[in-house]
Amino acid sequence: MSALPSEFSLRTSTRRLSDRIGDVVLRGLTLLAALAAVALLGAIVWKVLDLAWPSIRHFGLGFVVGETWDPVKRHFGALPFIYGTALSSLIALLLATPLAIAIALWLSELAPRGVRGIVGSLVEMLAAIPSVVLGLWGILVLGPFLSHHLEPWLHDNLGFIPLFGGPAPTGTGLFTAGLILTIMVVPIIASICRELFLQVPDELEEGALALGATRWEMIRGVILPSTRTGIAAAIILGLGRALGEAIAVTQVIGGGTIISSNLFGPIDTLASKIAASYQGAGSGLEQSSLLYLAAILLVIGLITNFAAQVIVRVFDPLRGAR
Amino acid sequence: MSAVTPDFTLRPSGGLRRRRIVNKVMETLGTAAALLAVGVLFLVIASVAVRAAPALSWDFFTKPPALFGLPGGGISSAIVGSLLIVGLATAIALPVGVLIAIYLTEFAPRRVAQPIQLVLDVLNGLPTIVTGIFVYGLFVIGHQQSGYAGSVALSIVMLPLVARAAQETLLLVPSALREASLALGVSRWRTVVGVILPTTFGGIITGGVLAVARAAGETAPLLFTTSIFNPAVSTDVTKAMPNIPVLIFTYSEQPDKALHEQAWGAALVLMVFVLVASLAAKALLARSRRKLGR
Numbered sequence: 001m002s003a004l005p006s007e008f009s010l011r012t013s014t015r016r017l018s019d020r021i022g023d024v025v026l027r028g029l030t031l032l033a034a035l036a037a038v039a040l041l042g043a044i045v046w047k048v049l050d051l052a053w054p055s056i057r058h059f060g061l062g063f064v065v066g067e068t069w070d071p072v073k074r075h076f077g078a079l080p081f082i083y084g085t086a087l088s089s090l091i092a093l094l095l096a097t098p099l100a101i102a103i104a105l106w107l108s109e110l111a112p113r114g115v116r117g118i119v120g121s122l123v124e125m126l127a128a129i130p131s132v133v134l135g136l137w138g139i140l141v142l143g144p145f146l147s148h149h150l151e152p153w154l155h156d157n158l159g160f161i162p163l164f165g166g167p168a169p170t171g172t173g174l175f176t177a178g179l180i181l182t183i184m185v186v187p188i189i190a191s192i193c194r195e196l197f198l199q200v201p202d203e204l205e206e207g208a209l210a211l212g213a214t215r216w217e218m219i220r221g222v223i224l225p226s227t228r229t230g231i232a233a234a235i236i237l238g239l240g241r242a243l244g245e246a247i248a249v250t251q252v253i254g255g256g257t258i259i260s261s262n263l264f265g266p267i268d269t270l271a272s273k274i275a276a277s278y279q280g281a282g283s284g285l286e287q288s289s290l291l292y293l294a295a296i297l298l299v300i301g302l303i304t305n306f307a308a309q310v311i312v313r314v315f316d317p318l319r320g321a322r
Numbered sequence: 323m324s325a326v327t328p329d330f331t332l333r334p335s336g337g338l339r340r341r342r343i344v345n346k347v348m349e350t351l352g353t354a355a356a357l358l359a360v361g362v363l364f365l366v367i368a369s370v371a372v373r374a375a376p377a378l379s380w381d382f383f384t385k386p387p388a389l390f391g392l393p394g395g396g397i398s399s400a401i402v403g404s405l406l407i408v409g410l411a412t413a414i415a416l417p418v419g420v421l422i423a424i425y426l427t428e429f430a431p432r433r434v435a436q437p438i439q440l441v442l443d444v445l446n447g448l449p450t451i452v453t454g455i456f457v458y459g460l461f462v463i464g465h466q467q468s469g470y471a472g473s474v475a476l477s478i479v480m481l482p483l484v485a486r487a488a489q490e491t492l493l494l495v496p497s498a499l500r501e502a503s504l505a506l507g508v509s510r511w512r513t514v515v516g517v518i519l520p521t522t523f524g525g526i527i528t529g530g531v532l533a534v535a536r537a538a539g540e541t542a543p544l545l546f547t548t549s550i551f552n553p554a555v556s557t558d559v560t561k562a563m564p565n566i567p568v569l570i571f572t573y574s575e576q577p578d579k580a581l582h583e584q585a586w587g588a589a590l591v592l593m594v595f596v597l598v599a600s601l602a603a604k605a606l607l608a609r610s611r612r613k614l615g616r
Contacts (some may be wrong), residue, residue: 002445016509019509019511019512020509022509022510022511022512023509023510023511024509025511026424026511026514026515027420027425027429027510030422030424030425030428030429031425031429032421032543033418033422033425034421034422034425034426034430034438036418037418037422037438037441037442037445037481037482037485038437038438038441040445040478040481041441041445043456044448044452044453044456045552047456047459047460048452048455048456050459051455051459052464063415094587098355099358099359100353100530100541102351102352102355102356103352103355103356103359105352106352106353106355106356107356110349110352110353111356119356119360121601121604122359122360122363123356123359123360123363124604125363125597125600126359126362126363128535128536128539128596128597128600129363129366129539129543129593129596129597130538130539130540130541130567130589130592130593130596131539131540131542132539132541132567132570132571132574132589132592133357133366133370133539133570133589133592133593134366135571135574136370136585136586136589137366137369137370137571137589139574140373140574140582140586141369162330183362183366186359187359190359199483214341214342214345215345215348215349216345216348216349216421217341217345219348237447240447241447242451243449244447244448244449244450244451244452245449246449246450246451246545247451247541247542247545247567247571251574251575265375271449271451271542274451274455275451275542275545276548278545278549279549279550287395290524291459293454294451294452294455297449297451297452298448298449298452299528301447301448301449301452302444302448303447304447305443305444305447306440306444309444310438310446315439
């Protein structure tokens with residue numbers, strides 16, 4: 001360690017040549033690998049912007065608020081997909097956040113000791129299911145169920161709200177995508193929150209209980225307030241996952257370019273629009289516009305990730321040091 | 323001591339009863355949420371297993387997909403392709419990830435380690451479709467889709483996972499071990515290669531297995547790099563190779579029921595592989611941590 005007093009360190013002249021070279025080589029190699037990771041992130045940003053450049057030059061920033069995606073008239077805009085991305089992620093977060101926090105609380109505070117490990121691993125297994133498998137399940141099992149049962153029921157009972165319009169005949173649409181994303185996001189938020197809740201000092205929890213608080217009051221008064229920032233970071237990380245998920249969403253969202261208030265209608269997210277056109281797009285402009293969508297997604301992804309990481313580091317400086 | 327008669331009643335009344343009811347309701351909701359998550363997991367696994375059952379046969383594992391419109395066929399070429407693509411990706415990501423972890427834990431001053439760590443965490447959260455687009459721009463435009471392009475894309479997905487896992491095991495190595503080696507006059511690099519790496523071998527391997535489990539199910543990075551392929555078995559990584567995730571994805575988008583059945587079969591194979599690999603890795607990880615005394 002470099003902290004050793006210098007009189008104890010072996011003088012370089014007495015060290016074998018192989019050791020001197022070995023030290024330099026290992027240090028250089030590992031430094032190179034670390035720098036490569038940094039360069040990789042830079043290269044990704046540069047390359048994606050470079051690919052999208054023809055469309056960026058053609059449409060400028062107006063692309064972001066352009067409402068039409070018309071390959072025939074060669075007019076492209078990202079707004080429908082930004083809308084689809086925002087709304088599907090919003091559905092996912094609204095459903096997933098309370099669920100995930102409840103699961104995390106149950107796992108860290110309420111569950112009998114013997115069950116904790118098992119249920120905890122099962123929830124983590126949910127995160128391990130490949131997205132393409134979840135999408136297959138979504139399109140062939142969940143979608144038909146929604147279009148035959150839940151969506152007609154919501155439409156009949158709450159149809160006066162324009163969100164609950166006519167159900168999609170095949171069950172593919174924004175709502176199905178939101179539900180699939182919920183399944184993907186819950187384990188992410190739950191496992192981070194569980195770690196957070198376990199870090200709350202026992203003395204604080206026991207103090208609250210000793211003062212006569214019920215378990216729920218202890219949770220509301222001690223655990224949740226002291227982990228607020230971390231929970232926010234967990235939600236943003238979940239948001240990042242929901243925004244960027246391409247495959248499962250492509251499978252269940254139906255594909256469309258018209259903004260509609262009907263939650264059950266088909267639309268596309270930024271990621272799913274890109275993924276759906278993997279077999280190639282028509283004109284050069286259409287292709288570079290698709291890559292412009294990728295550039296927007298990249299920027300959104302970078303912002304959410306940086307935000308989450310910065311919050312985590314401010315909240316828990318030790319993590320940054322590791 | 324004389325007995326004290328309390329002038330208050332111990333039976334819950336009014337406010338306390340209400341508080342207890344609220345507590346009970348909230349506890350029940352928490353339990354219900356956990357049950358729901360586990361229920362969804364079993365629902366997905368069970369429906370995949372039930373629907374995959376008719377597809378599973380000897381032919382399914384040993385034959386390539388049937389030509390368009392013909393019955394039968396299997397996923398052998400996709401299995402071979404997936405193994406090669408993921409294997410190559412691991413061969414790229416594992417050494418680089420371990421080197422990064424060594425730099426961060428053994429050499430880097432904190433000031434330098436923090437930004438690199440941040441970059442790794444951001445890379446980990448990047449939408450994988452963007453990673454696919456990046457590799458598409460790098461290797462596919464002007465050339466053609468290829469297995470190795472898919473491997474490079476997957477290795478970018480794996481890199482932060484491997485680096486993080488390796489870093490966590492490296493940090494578990496007792497500093498006494500490191501200091502003992504250095505005190506004996508062993509050089510820095512020999513300490514790392516001869517003392518530190520061998521003790522973390524198990525942890526690094528399990529981290530690698532976890533990353534493989536994640537990469538095996540990734541579809542988005544492969545869509546633009548190795549998706550338009552000849553269905554025959556091939557080991558040529560310079561051409562687009564069939565692989566399981568893309569096969570499931572394309573079949574699921576078709577209206578053909580027979581293809582759906584094949585997709586369910588492939589999904590079961592993929593899911594079993596991923597779940598078994600991640601469970602095994604987690605069990606091993608717990609064991610290697612215990613061995614390092616934590």
